[in-house]
Amino acid sequence: MDHEQSKNLQLEQNQKERPMSLIMKVVITGFFGGAFWSLLGYFAYTFHFTELSPNMILLPWAVGDWKYGRLGNFLSIFLIGILSILVALVYYTFFKNMKSIWAGVVYGVALWALIFFVFNPLFPNLQSVAELNRDTTITTICLYILYGVFIGYSISFEAAEHERQKQLTAINE
Amino acid sequence: MTIKQKNHIPISQKLSDNEQFFKEKIGVGTSFDLGIRKLKVLNKEVHIYYCNGLCDTQFIIELLKEIIDINDSERQRAQAKQIIENRLVHQQVNPVANLDEAVDQLLSGLIVILIEGESNGFIVDVRSYPGRQPQEPDTEKVVRGARDGYVENIIVNTALTRRRIRDERLRYEIIQVGERSKTDICIAYIKDVADPGLVELVRKELKAIKIDGLTMADKTIEEFLVKQGYNPYPLVRYTERPDVAATHLLEGHVIIMVDTSPSVIITPTTFFHHVQHAEEYRQSPAIGTFVRWVRFIGIFVSIFLLPLWYLFVIEPSLLPEKLSYIGPNEKTNIPTIVQLFIADIGVEFLRMAAIHTPTPLSTAMGLIAAVLIGEIAINVGLFVPEVILYISVSAIGSFATPSYELSIANKIARLFLLLAVAFFKVPGFIIGVTIYILLLVQIRSLNTPYLWPFIPFNPSAFLQILVRRSVPGSKVRPSIVHPQNRQKQPT
Numbered sequence: 001m002d003h004e005q006s007k008n009l010q011l012e013q014n015q016k017e018r019p020m021s022l023i024m025k026v027v028i029t030g031f032f033g034g035a036f037w038s039l040l041g042y043f044a045y046t047f048h049f050t051e052l053s054p055n056m057i058l059l060p061w062a063v064g065d066w067k068y069g070r071l072g073n074f075l076s077i078f079l080i081g082i083l084s085i086l087v088a089l090v091y092y093t094f095f096k097n098m099k100s101i102w103a104g105v106v107y108g109v110a111l112w113a114l115i116f117f118v119f120n121p122l123f124p125n126l127q128s129v130a131e132l133n134r135d136t137t138i139t140t141i142c143l144y145i146l147y148g149v150f151i152g153y154s155i156s157f158e159a160a161e162h163e164r165q166k167q168l169t170a171i172n173e
Numbered sequence: 174m175t176i177k178q179k180n181h182i183p184i185s186q187k188l189s190d191n192e193q194f195f196k197e198k199i200g201v202g203t204s205f206d207l208g209i210r211k212l213k214v215l216n217k218e219v220h221i222y223y224c225n226g227l228c229d230t231q232f233i234i235e236l237l238k239e240i241i242d243i244n245d246s247e248r249q250r251a252q253a254k255q256i257i258e259n260r261l262v263h264q265q266v267n268p269v270a271n272l273d274e275a276v277d278q279l280l281s282g283l284i285v286i287l288i289e290g291e292s293n294g295f296i297v298d299v300r301s302y303p304g305r306q307p308q309e310p311d312t313e314k315v316v317r318g319a320r321d322g323y324v325e326n327i328i329v330n331t332a333l334t335r336r337r338i339r340d341e342r343l344r345y346e347i348i349q350v351g352e353r354s355k356t357d358i359c360i361a362y363i364k365d366v367a368d369p370g371l372v373e374l375v376r377k378e379l380k381a382i383k384i385d386g387l388t389m390a391d392k393t394i395e396e397f398l399v400k401q402g403y404n405p406y407p408l409v410r411y412t413e414r415p416d417v418a419a420t421h422l423l424e425g426h427v428i429i430m431v432d433t434s435p436s437v438i439i440t441p442t443t444f445f446h447h448v449q450h451a452e453e454y455r456q457s458p459a460i461g462t463f464v465r466w467v468r469f470i471g472i473f474v475s476i477f478l479l480p481l482w483y484l485f486v487i488e489p490s491l492l493p494e495k496l497s498y499i500g501p502n503e504k505t506n507i508p509t510i511v512q513l514f515i516a517d518i519g520v521e522f523l524r525m526a527a528i529h530t531p532t533p534l535s536t537a538m539g540l541i542a543a544v545l546i547g548e549i550a551i552n553v554g555l556f557v558p559e560v561i562l563y564i565s566v567s568a569i570g571s572f573a574t575p576s577y578e579l580s581i582a583n584k585i586a587r588l589f590l591l592l593a594v595a596f597f598k599v600p601g602f603i604i605g606v607t608i609y610i611l612l613l614v615q616i617r618s619l620n621t622p623y624l625w626p627f628i629p630f631n632p633s634a635f636l637q638i639l640v641r642r643s644v645p646g647s648k649v650r651p652s653i654v655h656p657q658n659r660q661k662q663p664t
Contacts, residue, residue: 028630033630044603047491047492047493048491049491049599050603058260101615134600138599138603142604150628153614153628154629158629158631
């Protein structure tokens with residue numbers, strides 16, 4: 001009986017739990033970070049802390065009126081999550097050795113500047129930064145800072161842990 | 174200079190010299206709880222020193238009977254010392270060569286036996302400390318499960334833990350801290366699981382403590398260990414439950430037990446260690462997850478509800494159409510922010526008073542609080558009903574926080590956010606929350622990021638926080654403690 005049970009792979013205790021690879025963690029961190037913070041952005045939009053809602057990224061495309069509604073926003077949150085994987089991979093490639101959380105803060109502010117100044121013409125509904133109201137500017141900057149810290153600190157920390165693990169196994173062998 | 178010399182006073186062969194030392198150094202004869210019993214065995218003087226409150230008289234009587242019996246049944250006078258050692262019917266008998274060690278042991282409740290003409294004495298462990306029996310800790314009750322809790326005696330505490338982990342690799346290292354109090358501190362860990370770096374760090378920090386006494390036991394140790402400063406957030410987790418401590422040992426945590434305290438320190442700790450409770454693991458995974466989520470909502474509410482509501486009161490235009498009924502309908506005499514602060518501090522009065530009020534009086538106090546303050550403050554026009562509602566909800570939210578320390582820290586955060594909203598409205602709230610989160614992110618307790626596994630994000634560990642996994646399904650130890658052995662279940 002015991003023997004049979006130990007072979008039964010359906011049982012929870014007999015499934016293997018594989019350690020995730022570093023790059024997989026980066027991808028998941030990117031997706032979760034994008035989705036989570038844009039969800040908070042949607043919440044902030046609902047309570048009028050900001051005039052911009054996540055569906056900002058859908059607006060340039062003519063996909064129909066549903067893009068203004070709840071469906072459009074949730075789809076946008078999902079899309080931002082996907083885009084955010086790219087953001088995470090960029091951080092991973094260039095800055096993963098920065099240990100301080102300030103690296104994340106700067107990364108977030110830089111992203112904000114990139115989107116609101118450089119990519120501004122891509123979004124037809126986005127006024128220039130000078131025309132945005134004060135609350136919107138502050139709320140979006142804060143969201144980007146938190147998002148940047150989330151992405152930056154997580155990836156730097158995981159990379160350092162990974163390095164540590166590698167050194168340990170090297171010592172043991 | 175004198176300290177060094179004193180540390181090496183050997184036991185004199187003349188018992189009167191030793192007696193003189195005990196009289197001068199620790200006040201035998203002055204302090205009433207220290208005593209000396211003089212016997213004559215095989216024509217040699219034997220002195221027995223004791224500390225009467227800390228040793229068990231029954232044991233000593235047994236030992237004395239046996240020693241006196243020597244006079245009737247033994248002849249070989251030359252071997253008095255060996256004979257006496259043989260006749261000390263106890264498993265913990267140690268020879269001692271210098272008086273200072275003897276003093277230390279005597280004051281811990283052991284008896285010291287000195288023999289005329291010998292430069293070695295014996296120490297017998299007949300300790301029996303006043304203390305209570307293990308009982309369920311008030312702060313960590315569960316519906317089902319073990320009802321024993323740690324007590325003030327470190328030996329009982331190590332035994333309660335050992336009962337749960339019979340592993341030969343469980344280590345209890347003991348060190349003494351405190352120049353005067355000489356408090357025993359035990360570092361517990363499992364040798365092939367816990368991170369040796371962490372054990373070394375804890376050991377080093379504990380040994381570096383220079384203080385006269387540890388009357389507040391574990392709390393004092395914590396302040397030396399994590400160097401908290403004025404950060405209100407708890408950097409270590411306390412537990413009074415041996416099953417919780419044993420679980421953490423198995424996960425690779427290092428536990429610090431301090432004598433005279435019924436709570437033990439779990440290191441390293443993150444924010445999310447403070448929001449879990451043994452009860453979740455005594456229920457099925459689905460119920461445990463549900464309980465945990467409700468608790469998360471409570472904690473979240475206790476921090477953010479009041480500032481958010483107050484923001485909507487001063488700027489009703491923020492509310493979406495459907496929620497526009499929120500906010501007081503009637504005009505009040507006192508600004509809302511002042512009401513909030515008065516009410517919140519009132520709740521704090523109650524909480525503090527409840528800690529040291531005897532139970533019969535606290536019932537009366539609750540009545541006064543509920544009826545008089547709640548009802549009448551509204552009738553008089555002091556408070557709006559909504560203020561009472563939101564204050565109560567956030568107060569109950571903080572009572573739902575399993576860690577007492579965390580709930581108070583959250584309260585302080587809430588008051589700061591309220592102030593930020595009062596001064597700067599929407600920007601105050603947004604920037605306040607951002608700074609609050611950043612402050613939590615940058616805290617490190619014993620090199621562990623405080624908000625792990627949220628920031629820095631660890632997908633599988635975060636899932637473990639959100640969902641209480643079934644025990645057969647959670648197979649790996651949390652990576653944050655750097656366990657030497659990742660797999661929980663041997664294959």
